[in-house]
Amino acid sequence: MANTWGYGAMTNSLGDIQNAKAIIIFGANPAVNHPVGFGHFLKAKERNNAQIIVVDPRMTKTAAKADYFAQIRPGTDIPFMYGMLHIIFKNGWEDKNFINDRVYGVEDIKKEAKKWNPKKVADVTGVSEELLMQITRVYAKSTPGTLIWAMGLTQHSIGSSNTRMAPILQLCLGNMGVEGGGCNILRGHDNVQGATDMCCLSHTLPGYYGLKDGSWKYFAKSWGVDYEWLKGRFKSKKWMNAKGFTLAKWYSGVLAGRPGEDKIDNAGTNLKALFVMGNGITSIAQQAKVKEALDNLELIVLADPFVNEAAMLTDKKDDVFILPAATQFESSGSVTATNRSAQWRYKVVEPMYESKPDHEIMFELAKRLGFYEEYTKGMLIKENKKSFKFPEDATDEIARIIKTIGLTGWTSKRLKFHTDNWHLFDEVSLRGIGPVKGEYYGLPWPVWTETHSGSPILYDINRSVKEGGMGFRNRFGLEHDGVSLLAGKNSAPKDSANPDGYPEITADNIEEVLGIKLTASEKKRIGKNWKVDTSNIIAQKCMERGIAPYGNAKARAKVWTFPDQIPMHREPIHSPREDLVKKYPTYKDKPNHYRVDTKYASVQNKENWSKEFPINLITARLVNMSGAGLETRASKYLSALTPEMFCDINPNLAANHGIRNGDMMWIHSPEGTKIKVKAHYSYSVGEDRVFIPFHFAGFFQGEDRTGNYPEGTEPYAVGESANTVTNYGYDIITQLPETKGGLCRIEKA
């Protein structure tokens, strides 16, 4: 997404889905994972006659409310979408003006789409030609159409191609930057968008600033600490600019060097300690490896309101510490919703017993490690204070520093005011009335200045920049292969001083692009470009002239820095179709992928996996559970709904294996691991696949490990973790695990 048009975030909002005339959902199950948000889908259907189309390997609760349902083979979303584009281009249903003015590289897409005729698509995806044509017609003709996805699209070895393919489909239909359209990725947990924006990740600084020297220097300055001191914290400067390990592959950091393990490039050392803050370790693929890694660490610290399953999974007896972290009800601060809106969360009760909020745990740690002063200094700078108030001053620090996604307007004062007055906002348009007139609820970013309205719909040129309008971001240079990447004539946001495409604003080009003259004092104070301009002069001047600080460029269908410049179909690492593996092989092995030599072709080609493991394995969530299930399985009422780990299996498949409804069965994985679960007959899965939920823990490959829970902490529901049998396989760009497309073998237990 970010590589297509500038930002990797939901473009519209949940409420705006009510404006859609068609809703197409790939690899998402909002009825289960976002039940309240799904109300907007149902209202769209009810009031707006919106056609709901679900493309999913399972007949989900969402599909139960759909008008059309395509039961696709896992990992074949790209052929399905090319199949749609094939029909769209053939009939001339694409939005030609939109493509001409606002998209780069569609010619290459057209060429590839031509190859995917409905017959070929049907063979690869398992969806009939008739259904594909019906769906394409309905979706292309019912505009605006919104496209929804979640983890079903991202957790594949080709996930980063999937998430480019969906935007391309929307761009070709002109469904971007309009009410009722957009690419609406539904975030999986509370505040995931906020965690991503703050980059609780290993490859960039907060606000997506990257790891280059310029970014470090900007942050050193903004935090009020010495850049040389920051540099000195690293083993050598090289590591300051190098991506770290990912959550998906951290175990390799511990296990590297052992026979058969992936090699690492980590300053000549393995990982020795693990500090977990609020992450359910059993929701990570390769559970057997995770266990082995845990067993071989020198130190494990688990900070969670509930006992993290890592403590139960590991055999390590010493140097495992469990810290009681406070819940969200015992702390306060801003949280970011899936649509980039922020909301203030007030503390309900003081932290109970010995528990402490996360920030206090981190402050204490920083004190003991000797950098507490540097760690908290950023909160004092704005008003040159002697002491800070958490979390208000932290929120204001974020507003002061993060320009890239336009958080300047997210002061704690404004966010609280919105939350306190949420009754003054409309649920569909997010527009406020009375004292918040002209603002949108929660100030969806970018909110360029301290008085800006927020931007409820990204890339909407029908609004002025002041009212949240903007074109696509100028992020990939000014031209490629001799073609300008700036937007076409008259495609600037409403009321713009510059009606055409323009580059991102810098101190050097501001006078020319905006058609203004800066005073000598302004010239002195202005930052180098809009991303580091703490003087806010660029944003201020841009608002006055109706210019988006990040430019007005074309979205791109082609990413020339990726291994596949346009999205290409590649079979999952473990595919049930050996014939198609030959035709659409995966990538070559990738060295130093987030410090780990990650395998692709060498695993796919090792053997014909489908021979011994003919069944597709699908994992997903349950409505009553969250993540690894630490907190939800500790609730007796939630546990009572699904007290045991189970496997949804088609009665025909089960009967052929002699498995009765309610029997115990084994699921074996190509990794050599296995789990024992209860069979649950269901027609929601076809005869070639089974479904298992990933919220359980407590058992490991048939072995009861619940004795490892500290006394009185065993959850009400325990069972095998699905991730013990999910297969090896990681995305080529993000390294997300391929948990939504793997293989298994089943037998009666």
Next chain:
Amino acid sequence: MNYARMKFYCDEERCIECNGCTVACAEAHELPVGISRRKVVTLNEGIFGKEFSTSVACMHCTDAPCEQVCPVDCFYIREDGIVLHDKEKCIGCGYCLYACPFGAPQFPRDGAFGTKGVMDKCTMCAGGPEETNSAKERELYGQNRIAEGKVPICAAMCSTKALIVGDEQEVSKIYRKRVASRGKGVQGAPYGWDKAYK
């Protein structure tokens, strides 16, 4: 002023089997696990075009069969139509369970033979015959939200607002509005004249 009866209605076009209602009910009234005052029923699970779900509890019948068959006359029907019972009179015979077409009456499931002990069922969050909002009422029947002017917890927590509860005229008004607005486009605020005469 004429008061109609209090009623539940579950809009199966909207019910997604999230079980928010059942968990909210159990949490609010601190029910033993296994007592389902409210449950979500799904038919034809997993079959496209045929699967649907609905949430069921005591329907607070006008002519409540449970009340008619009870040998100790422990049931009483309030003026607003809510059907309640007196747990101190109930002998746990289970007649009401056989009479009820909805499977609303619940019996403790612990012990060797299961159905022993006094009956428990949905009170529409209106407590029981004990003093309103007393500790004893709470202990025996759970919260009395109706006395506090609150919507029953199941409907309050319903994620898609499939489950509607209240004065039967209000319930039918909400549902009628839903039916009437089918296909009429998005309801923005405020609801203006342009929409009213369309």
